[in-house]
Amino acid sequence: MTADSVTRLSCVAIVPAGGSGARFRSAAPKQYSVIAGKTVLEHTLIALQKCAAIERIFVNVQHDDAHAEAVIANHANVTLLRSAGSTRAETVQNALNGISKLVRRDAWVLVHDAARPCVSTGDLNRLISQAGAHLVGGLLASPVSDTLKRANADGEVTETVPREGIWRAQTPQMFRYETLAHALASSPDVTDEAQAIEALGMSPLLVAGSARNIKITLPEDAELAAYYFSLAEQP
Numbered sequence: 001m002t003a004d005s006v007t008r009l010s011c012v013a014i015v016p017a018g019g020s021g022a023r024f025r026s027a028a029p030k031q032y033s034v035i036a037g038k039t040v041l042e043h044t045l046i047a048l049q050k051c052a053a054i055e056r057i058f059v060n061v062q063h064d065d066a067h068a069e070a071v072i073a074n075h076a077n078v079t080l081l082r083s084a085g086s087t088r089a090e091t092v093q094n095a096l097n098g099i100s101k102l103v104r105r106d107a108w109v110l111v112h113d114a115a116r117p118c119v120s121t122g123d124l125n126r127l128i129s130q131a132g133a134h135l136v137g138g139l140l141a142s143p144v145s146d147t148l149k150r151a152n153a154d155g156e157v158t159e160t161v162p163r164e165g166i167w168r169a170q171t172p173q174m175f176r177y178e179t180l181a182h183a184l185a186s187s188p189d190v191t192d193e194a195q196a197i198e199a200l201g202m203s204p205l206l207v208a209g210s211a212r213n214i215k216i217t218l219p220e221d222a223e224l225a226a227y228y229f230s231l232a233e234q235p
Contacts (some may be wrong), residue, residue, distance in 0.1 A: 016091040017114035018084025043117030051124040110172035137175035138205030141167040
């Protein structure tokens with residue numbers, strides 16, 4: 001596929017999948033662990049493919065990844081990239097560089113964690129609708145409801161942190177291609193795309209997402225995801 005043979009894309013998803021998932025304590029990276037009969041990555045791709053607005057999904061893995069090819073083989077509109085870096089920001093930046101001839105400069109790019117397989121179609125559509133109408137773009141997030149404590153080096157409470165106005169960031173995070181590429185190039189040490197956008201002096205929109213949109217980090221997260229999938233299968 002080349003820029004000459006197709007119309008440039010206007011809404012795409014990037015799935016950074018180059019991490020090792022050390023905290024998940026498994027032989028393979030967590031995105032290839034199996035939950036409810038499918039790998040985490042496959043569940044994630046299925047969820048993204050249910051959103052009609054996303055024209056193509058780009059999965060970026062390490063150059064020597066031996067698992068991804070089989071996972072995406074049966075999924076239309078999914079392209080594998082092998083340019084993942086040592087950080088999330090580098091992986092996303094490399095993916096943006098790799099698809100530069102395929103997308104419009106003002107294309108919307110949704111960056112979604114490979115390990116968030118439970119994102120709903122409703123959340124995706126709401127993000128695209130609300131963030132797409134915003135000048136900057138935005139991200140799925142959920143308001144913090146727990147009481148927050150700040151700790152010292154010994155694990156002792158030093159203060160209670162007000163939770164008003166505090167949100168827990170989720171993904172996808174959705175921004176214009178050119179803006180996102182510039183933001184990540186300017187702030188390569190960020191932990192998510194919204195932070196890079198903020199560093200440019202912009203204010204992304206927070207779009208309320210479901211608490212079910214969990215990120216699988218620990219083994220117990222996989223158990224919770226399996227429970228959510230079982231609910232979805234019930235008549």
